[in-house]
Amino acid sequence: MSEEFETLRRDGFCVVRGLLPKADVTATLDSVHRTIRDQLREVGATAAGDDLHSALRALHAADIERYKRVLGALWRKAEVTGLMRHPALFGFLREAFGWSDVFLPGGEVALLMAADLKIPGGYFGLGAHQDFPSVQGSLDGVVAWIPLTDVDRDGWPVEVIPGSHRRGLITDVEETRNGWEIRPEALGDAEWRSVEAMAGDVVFLSMFTVHRSRREGDPARLRLALSTRFDDAAEPTFVARGYPTAYQRTVHRDQYVADFPTAEQIRALFG
Numbered sequence: 001m002s003e004e005f006e007t008l009r010r011d012g013f014c015v016v017r018g019l020l021p022k023a024d025v026t027a028t029l030d031s032v033h034r035t036i037r038d039q040l041r042e043v044g045a046t047a048a049g050d051d052l053h054s055a056l057r058a059l060h061a062a063d064i065e066r067y068k069r070v071l072g073a074l075w076r077k078a079e080v081t082g083l084m085r086h087p088a089l090f091g092f093l094r095e096a097f098g099w100s101d102v103f104l105p106g107g108e109v110a111l112l113m114a115a116d117l118k119i120p121g122g123y124f125g126l127g128a129h130q131d132f133p134s135v136q137g138s139l140d141g142v143v144a145w146i147p148l149t150d151v152d153r154d155g156w157p158v159e160v161i162p163g164s165h166r167r168g169l170i171t172d173v174e175e176t177r178n179g180w181e182i183r184p185e186a187l188g189d190a191e192w193r194s195v196e197a198m199a200g201d202v203v204f205l206s207m208f209t210v211h212r213s214r215r216e217g218d219p220a221r222l223r224l225a226l227s228t229r230f231d232d233a234a235e236p237t238f239v240a241r242g243y244p245t246a247y248q249r250t251v252h253r254d255q256y257v258a259d260f261p262t263a264e265q266i267r268a269l270f271g
Contacts, residue, residue, distance in 0.1 A: 002096040004204075008142070012165035012209035015195060016096075019088050019202045020146065026199075029148050031079035032110075032224070039070055053114065053222040060117050068119060074110040075226070084108055084228040089144060089202065093230060097142075101233035105137045106247030108228045113156035115219035125156070125213025127181035131229065132169055132207040134179070136246045138235035145195075145203040146226040156223035157194040157214050158203065164190065164210035182210060 007014040029052060036055040040047060045062035047054040060067045074080055085104075093099045118124050131143050151157045164187075172186035187210065194214060195203055205211060207229075217223070231238060231245075238244075 001098075004092075004096045005098070008097075008204060008206065011160075011162040013160050013162070013195065013203060013205040013211075015197055016092060016202045016204065017198075018200050019092060020083065020086055020200050021088075022200045024083060024086065025148055028079045028083045029224070031077055032074060032148075035070065035074070035077065039066060042066075052224075056112075056114070056117055056222070064119070068122070071110065071112060075108045080110060080226065081108065083146065084144070084226050089230075092202075093142075093232075097140075097232075099230075099232045099234070103137065103231040103233050103238075103243055103245075105135045105141070105229050105231050105245040107134060108226070111213075111223075111225045111227055113213060113217065113223040114221065115217065117222070122177070125215045126179070127176065128161075128184075128187060128210055128212045129173075129179065129181050130170060130208050130210055131205070134246050135207055135229050135231070136244055137207075137229070137231035138233075138238035139207075140235050141207045141229060141231040141238075143205045143207065144228050144230065145197075145205065146228070147197050147201065147203075148199055148224045148226065149222060150198045151223055151225070152196045153194045153214075154218040155221050156217040157196060158225075159192045159194050159212050159214050160205065161187065161190045161210040162193055165206040165208035168208060170210070 004014045004016055033052045033055060036052065036059055039059050040055060040062070043059070043062045043066065045058045047058040056067075059070065075084075090102060093102055113125055132141075135141060145158055149155070170182050170186055172183045173180040174183055190210075192212075197203055231243075233239075233243070
């Protein structure tokens with residue numbers, strides 16, 4: 001067994017340094033920045049600086065509803081999805097974890113934290129939770145948490161309870177606006193550890209590891225990370241259950257925008 005796999009088995013998580021090429025991470029950040037600049041032009045707003053954080057601040061201030069829609073769409077950008085499906089991730093799962101084949105359960109998401117980008121009444125990090133209920137795939141499945149910015153204790157890190165995966169599924173939970181969270185009394189005086197990682201590193205967590213977002217950080221810092229999941233196609237209960245996933249694919253066929261597109265718009269596009 002690899003050292004990383006032994007660490008995952010013991011602690012419920014491991015940090016793999018430099019697994020993703022920095023150039024690919026930078027290209028993904030640049031892609032996100034282009035999208036935010038496109039939206040600023042659309043609403044006629046201007047950022048105070050040339051960096052991504054400034055652009056996000058300007059969009060947040062100009063149109064909070066548009067800001068939320070754009071953040072929710074980021075995981076669908078080709079560069080973002082491409083990084084979450086990078087060959088280095090699959091190679092690592094096969095070489096370090098010994099997986100021969102991989103299923104993709106879904107649930108890809110871009111996670112942004114910054115003190116000046118809070119959404120009133122909305123998401124600002126997740127409380128204590130496990131990912132298995134939102135996946136329900138292989139018992140040895142993993143979450144890949146991919147920071148696009150360097151993350152230290154003051155940079156809005158993810159926090160874990162080492163060894164908590166050995167408890168299995170914790171059912172003492174409550175429903176919140178962001179999903180199920182484990183009740184504090186179910187965790188007692190368990191010790192939380194901040195996971196520090198740099199852009200290019202990947203944090204792998206067991207689906208049963210209790211983790212949360214650290215909600216205190218440097219008010220000048222922006223943290224953008226990606227989260228995706230992987231299932232082991234050969235795990236016996238996963239095979240026996242017919243490869244389930246909690247994510248279901250649906251199609252929204254009603255028009256989001258009434259009377260769109262017009263015939264004139266199509267003719268202008270295609271001639």
